[in-house]
Amino acid sequence: MLKISKKTDYALMALQHIASVQFGDTTPGRVVNTKEIAEEYNIPLELLAKVLQALSKSGMIESHNGPKGGYLLARSAGKITIAQILESIEGPLGITDCSHEKEGEFCMQREHCNIRTPLLKVQDSIYQLLNNMTLQDMLGGTPLITIQSPTAQGVER
Amino acid sequence: MLKISKKTDYALMALQHIASVQFGDTTPGRVVNTKEIAEEYNIPLELLAKVLQALSKSGMIESHNGPKGGYLLARSAGKITIAQILESIEGPLGITDCSHEKEGEFCMQREHCNIRTPLLKVQDSIYQLLNNMTLQDMLGGTPLITIQSPTAQGVER
């Protein structure tokens, strides 16, 4: 069902938190440590630690060791896209197994596969979608959204 | 990494096959049985059987029992969207756990969750993407996909 992992959820929450602290009015520029985020959002501390380490490795946030250490955004929230966050945690986006097939790898269906090309197009569209939305877009409070129920929506167009 | 399941892959291949047989030039209107598809695309027979049964249950294809039995599209390929196929196999589309939360279910982060609304927005965009592409689009060659960015376009329409 195209679900993103809990780890990615945590990454998004953490980054949102870090960004709002960093650019907020109260304590701008403050570093945020793992424990603070874990407690605020009820995230298992050590799991969140791994997530933040991954984000740090991918250059999205900067880490500072020692007492009073923690994390800072490495670049502005507007330059961190959802796609980048997702890929930092889960690896390259691919809706199908053959999306990133290396030479020598073949799926059993490849020979007569009739859906590869259209699926890659779908994937590309999803990627563009995620790459056009940034962390900045997630900051601005509560956007009013009408949630569309997939089942409630008809077929006719 | 937002991957769709093998079963969904199989569903797409099977439907594509059924559709092209049904609307093809050689034997239009012919029913297609499970074995034929399984052999053509190297899909485990019994797994494919389950997939086709699911598609049948959801009213996407019609089944015909007995010798010379098999499957037929229940409606035109243009009225079968990728989203519908996906949901027939994997259940309601939801990129996050809380997408279809029932009363009484709560995630540990819900209380202070800061990403729920934007994520639902992303989900809605992906849904629209998948619901705007039909089986028909997968038949010809190059499907026309309208890319909708959540930030650029928003949900309100």
Added chain:
DNA sequence: TTGATCGGAGATCATTATAGTCTCCGACTG
């Protein structure tokens, strides 16, 4: 300089989702 506080990293375990298999049933056609 030393101890408490922080992140970095690896191994490990439990749980769940997925992929695939096996068996039996009932419907239909010729």
Added chain:
DNA sequence: CAGTCGGAGACTATAATGATCTCCGATCAA
């Protein structure tokens, strides 16, 4: 009425995920 088809359930194996534990090195401040 026999062989061919789909329908349905239980079942197993494997992989992905979520979570935990342990130890390490860096840093800062008393």
